[in-house]
Amino acid sequence: MSETPLFQYTLRFADTALILGHRLSEWVGHSPVIEEDLAFGNMGLDLIGQARSLYTYAGQIEGKGRDEDALAYLREVASYRNLLISEQPNGDFAATMVRQLLYAAFAFPYFEKLAHSKDATLAAIAAKAAKEMAYHQRHAAEWTIRLGDGTEESHTRAQSALDELWPYTGEMFEADQVERALIEAGVAVDPASLRDTWDKTVNDVLAEATLARPRDGAMQSGGRSGRHSEHLGHILSELQYMQRAYPGATW
Amino acid sequence: MAAAALDSDLRERAFAAAASVCDPEIPVLGIADLGVLRDVRIEDGVVEAVITPTYSGCPAMNMIALEIELALEKAGFTKHKVTTVLSPAWTTDWMTEQGKAKLRDYGIAPPVAKAGRRALFGEDKVGCPHCGSADTARISEFGSTACKALWRCKACAEPFDYFKCI
Numbered sequence: 001m002s003e004t005p006l007f008q009y010t011l012r013f014a015d016t017a018l019i020l021g022h023r024l025s026e027w028v029g030h031s032p033v034i035e036e037d038l039a040f041g042n043m044g045l046d047l048i049g050q051a052r053s054l055y056t057y058a059g060q061i062e063g064k065g066r067d068e069d070a071l072a073y074l075r076e077v078a079s080y081r082n083l084l085i086s087e088q089p090n091g092d093f094a095a096t097m098v099r100q101l102l103y104a105a106f107a108f109p110y111f112e113k114l115a116h117s118k119d120a121t122l123a124a125i126a127a128k129a130a131k132e133m134a135y136h137q138r139h140a141a142e143w144t145i146r147l148g149d150g151t152e153e154s155h156t157r158a159q160s161a162l163d164e165l166w167p168y169t170g171e172m173f174e175a176d177q178v179e180r181a182l183i184e185a186g187v188a189v190d191p192a193s194l195r196d197t198w199d200k201t202v203n204d205v206l207a208e209a210t211l212a213r214p215r216d217g218a219m220q221s222g223g224r225s226g227r228h229s230e231h232l233g234h235i236l237s238e239l240q241y242m243q244r245a246y247p248g249a250t251w
Numbered sequence: 252m253a254a255a256a257l258d259s260d261l262r263e264r265a266f267a268a269a270a271s272v273c274d275p276e277i278p279v280l281g282i283a284d285l286g287v288l289r290d291v292r293i294e295d296g297v298v299e300a301v302i303t304p305t306y307s308g309c310p311a312m313n314m315i316a317l318e319i320e321l322a323l324e325k326a327g328f329t330k331h332k333v334t335t336v337l338s339p340a341w342t343t344d345w346m347t348e349q350g351k352a353k354l355r356d357y358g359i360a361p362p363v364a365k366a367g368r369r370a371l372f373g374e375d376k377v378g379c380p381h382c383g384s385a386d387t388a389r390i391s392e393f394g395s396t397a398c399k400a401l402w403r404c405k406a407c408a409e410p411f412d413y414f415k416c417i
Contacts, residue, residue, distance in 0.1 A: 035391035035401065042393040049308025053337065124338030128307050131340060131417045139392055 005178045007061045008081065009188055010122065011071070012224050014054035015082035017129075018072055019232070020103060021047030022239055023090055032093055039139060043100070046132040053125045073243035077226075077233045084223040085168035087232045094147050094154065095161035101140035102165060105201040106172045108133035109194050118186040141205045148209025155210065162206075163214050170219025172198075258293070266291040268326035269300045272318045275311050276396045279357045282315060286345025289336065298323055298331040303341050306397040306417075343416045355380045360402065360413040377413050379404035389413075 024044035031037040055068035085103055090096045111133055114126035147154040173191045175183060182188035206213050222228070242249055269291050270283035282288040282302065290301040300319045304312050316333040323331040343362035346354075351361035360380045377387050384406035392415070394401040399412040 035393065038391065038395070038401075039393040042397055045308035045310070045397060046306060047308070049304075049306060053307060120338070124336075124340070125307075127340040128304075128337055131342075132307060135392060135417075 004061065005182055006119070006187065007058055008178045009182055010054055010058040010061060012081040012083075014051045014058055014071070015080050016086045016103075017047045017054065018051035018239075019080070019082045019235060020086040020100075021045070021051060022235055023086065023088075024096070024100075026090055027096065036093075040096075043132075043136050043139070046129075046136070050125065050129045050132070053128075057121050057125065069243070073240045077228055077236060079226060080228065080232060080236070081224045081226065082228075082232070083168070083171055084220050084229055085165060085171065087223070087229060087235060088165060088168060089231055091161060091164075092157055093143075094157040095164065097140050097143040097147065098158060098161040099165055100136060101144050101205060102169055102202065103172075104133050104137035104140055105198050105205075106169075106191075106194060108137045109197045110189055110191065113189040113194070117188070122187065137201070141201075144205055144211070145209040148206070148211040158209065159211050162211055166214040166216075167218065167220045170216070171221045171223060174221060174224075176224070262291065262293055264326060265293060265298045265300075265323060265328055268322045268328070269319050272315060272322050275314050275318075276398075277354070277357065277359065279353045280350055282319075284347045284350030284353065286341060286343075286347075286350075287315065288319075296330055298328045300331070300333045301336055302333060303336050303339075305341050309397055311396075341417075343414065346414075354414055358411060359399065360411055362414050362416040375413075375416065377402055379407060379409070380411050381409045382407040 021044045024040045024047065027040040028037055028044070031040060051072070052068050055071045059066045059068065059071060083103075085099060088095075088099060090099075108130060111126040111130035115123050115130055117123040117126065144158060147158040149155070173195055175188075175191055179188050179191075183190045203213060220229075266283075269288055270281050272282050272288075274280050274282060274285055274287070277285075285305070287302050287305060288300065289303050290299075292299050292301075300323070302312070302315060302319070312335065316335070319333050320331055346362060354361040358380050360377050363375055363377060375389075376385065377389075378385050379387050382404060384404055386405045387402050388405060390401040390403055390410065392400050394412050398414055400415045401410065402413045403410045
């Protein structure tokens with residue numbers, strides 16, 4: 001294994017941001033109202049911006065001359081390290097909003113802590129990202145409440161989205177060997193330390209949304225070591241199409 | 252002494268040239284008023300302008316960097332570069348009072364008070380940039396660019412952009 005823990009760690013967050021950002025971009029032009037088109041474009045742009053900074057840094061750590069584009073466009077499915085929740089299909093509007101809530105409620109406090117990392121570059125990227133994830137969380141929370149506490153139809157859809165996505169929430173709090181050493185060195189944040197904050201945010205929103213918190217059963221895992229659901233390949237086939245078909249194309 | 256005075260004069264000219272660049276989405280607001288231009292320094296005859304993005308994905312950054320180089324070139328500086336820094340993270344607290352006044356005149360409500368730590372609920376109090384009324388409501392937290400939200404005034408019934416606080 002020639003990849004250093006810092007490279008892998010940075011890549012995990014870059015990949016999660018890119019894939020979730022791509023998912024949100026898929027909504028643009030298809031949202032129920034134009035304000036939500038703008039919101040998805042906006043949040044997607046934040047995530048892709050975060051990914052760009054992280055990829056650039058990952059390329060510098062690796063030191064093999066790969067830039068943000070090489071890392072985003074020229075890696076295979078098994079090399080991607082994103083959280084599985086980020087690649088889950090958009091489903092309906094409720095599913096996308098619930099997915100955004102579950103991730104943002106984790107990423108916002110995580111990046112707030114990572115802003116104090118001993119790694120100055122990660123700290124700088126995280127400080128910016130935290131500000132953005134704060135309003136992603138707010139927006140997704142508002143919609144989750146509106147849908148959950150809305151009509152019978154919207155409630156049913158929000159609850160079923162929550163039940164479907166719940167098994168992908170456990171992975172966010174895992175720390176493997178790659179991260180352990182970085183956590184001890186004060187570079188990475190122990191995701192388990194955010195469990196209480198995440199629980200409180202999610203519980204508060206679900207209570208107000210009149211949605212039932214699913215039970216913690218068996219959790220899906222593997223994204224961060226390259227074991228993905230079938231969905232990622234479909235995303236990459238679209239996201240990477242131009243660079244695969246016309247290598248080095250610029251405009 | 253003379254050399255030092257010349258240096259500070261040169262630096263001032265370089266800063267003024269860089270600061271003359273406006274945000275492409277808000278053509279009345281200079282990048283210094285916006286807080287995007289962090290520093291201009293001259294080392295070994297090379298002018299270095301340091302900028303920071305408002306949002307991670309702000310698509311205006313490339314254009315701003317290009318326009319700074321053009322402005323420096325026009326001001327007679329032949330060697331120049333633009334460096335992007337992420338830290339400290341940009342905040343609307345850096346916007347100058349002059350910048351806020353320009354925004355209001357342009358019809359965009361400037362950011363109010365300090366960047367909030369509001370993570371879940373609650374809302375800002377925003378004055379209408381057209382009629383000044385405080386009786387306003389948020390239409391959407393997301394507007395025409397990453398830095399703006401869409402609001403409307405209940406007194407004069409006009410919609411307006413609000414430069415949100417982060």
